[in-house]
Amino acid sequence: MESKSTDSKLWREICNIWPEFYKHVSWEIGCGDRARFWLDKWAPGLESIWHEVVDTDWIPDPTAKISRFVDPFGQWDKERMIDLIPQHIINKILCIFPPNPSLGSDQAVWDPGRNGQFSISNAYNVIVNTVQRHPSGMWKVLWKSKFQQRNKFILWRLGHDRLPTRSRLASWSPTNPSCLWCSRSRETNMHALRDCPKIAAVWRLFLNPRDRALFFNLSAKDWIGWNLQRNKKFASIPWPSIFSAACGLFWHWRNKKLYESDFQFPWEAHRVILIQARLQEEAWRPWEEERISCSGLAKTWRKPMVGWIKVNSDGAVCRSSRRAACGGLIRDNFGNWIKGYAVNLGHASVLSAELWGIVHGLSITWDLGFRKVEIESDSSHAINLIQSPWDVSSNFHPLQQKIACLLSRNWEVKATQISRSANECADTIAKNSLASSTGLTILDVPPCTVASVMMRDLIIYSSRDSGG
Structure with missing residues (x-):
């Protein structure tokens, strides 16, 4: 891809980034009509055949398509390769099915994507070198958890220290950074959802005394991960449901207090949290039962119908x-x-x-x-x-x-x-x-x-x- 000075800025930028982008594109071979034999990445384990050739000056047409390297019998044409390509590379090529006219066109595959599918977010991560081959287990657990999406979003922002608390807003505005409930400490992300004395008192009602020291001393990400993966129940409700409901309600009540000065913290906040968590569990139960029922049908092989x-x-x-x-x-x-x-x-x-x-x-x-x-x-x-x-x-x-x-x-x-x-x-x-x-x-x-x-x-x- 090339650009001229008269082209649009967008096109020039695309051309500039294209070589780096194309490094992550490989090809599934069909009839051999699109992928280039020498320049493209189509042989497993090789960036391109071009990089394996000792003297590229002897290659007559670097842009030749793969279909040109098949003989009249539909097999790889070794005679065209033997003088240009090292034998061990030829052996690798011979292990690949040659192009076949009965197949469709060659398909471009996005290597970093799942199943070769391209996505803008994935491409962005590759370009800025932030690809994570093994994403944090905590984030996986968070997005797969069965509770309200808004609570997931609150926890996601908390994990990135991006909740708009008064302490955070005060860093660029004349906002008072003090906590709305205790008025003694700065309202940081963790203070708003865990460390404020009023909030902490509610958490203690749910926690076993031997777990409290760990609970109140973990960093934000570790705290979220520990609670979401905790295999415990309280009042027959899974702890992750109670945890997410509590965080969602604490943030909701904090916002109510911010905009309604006469709003009072609920007298029996722990009961409100339990009711919310139980409703959330009951809402998920029919879906879970249906999923288990459906997955059970496919666990064993079944005979076809008569005549099939x-x-x-x-x-x-x-x-x-x-x-x-x-x-x-x-x-x-x-x-x-x-x-x-x-x-x-x-x-x-x-x-x-x-x-x-x-x-x-x-x-x-x-x-x-x-x-x-x-x-x-x-x-x-x-x-x-x-x-x-x-x-x-x-x-x-x-x-x-x-x-x-x-x-x-x-x-x-x-x-x-x-x-x-x-x-x-x-x-x-x-x-x-x-x-x-x-x-x-x-x-x-x-x-x-x-x-x-x-x-x-x-x-x-x-x-x-x-x-x-």
């Missing part, structure tokens, strides 16, 4: 070698084995492995003549992708075009996400495939390690339902 067959698919990637594989099995409405498949993919991403498992499962099922098919995977991202409408102009995964073509055939296909425990047979096949030779292997009989899991699936299912 079921494909279970999974992908696996070895963290150390980065080699990927996929596998799956096809069963009838009695739970009997029909076929299985194991595929060593060479180098591929986790999502690609999951999608390749679905592609092979659908292709084999079609070739076997089945026209009513249920396909299951434990990857929510893969299931969401194949259920999304495919558009050639969008930045979809290259395998989505292949899957869309398979689904458009004259048959009925239902795709469903299941839990990992219900997908154990496919998971076992996929992991075993990591040690096999590259390519597709059709399994006419179940491997011993899978047969025992299949039997267990049937026993568990029979105890729940007679099935089929």
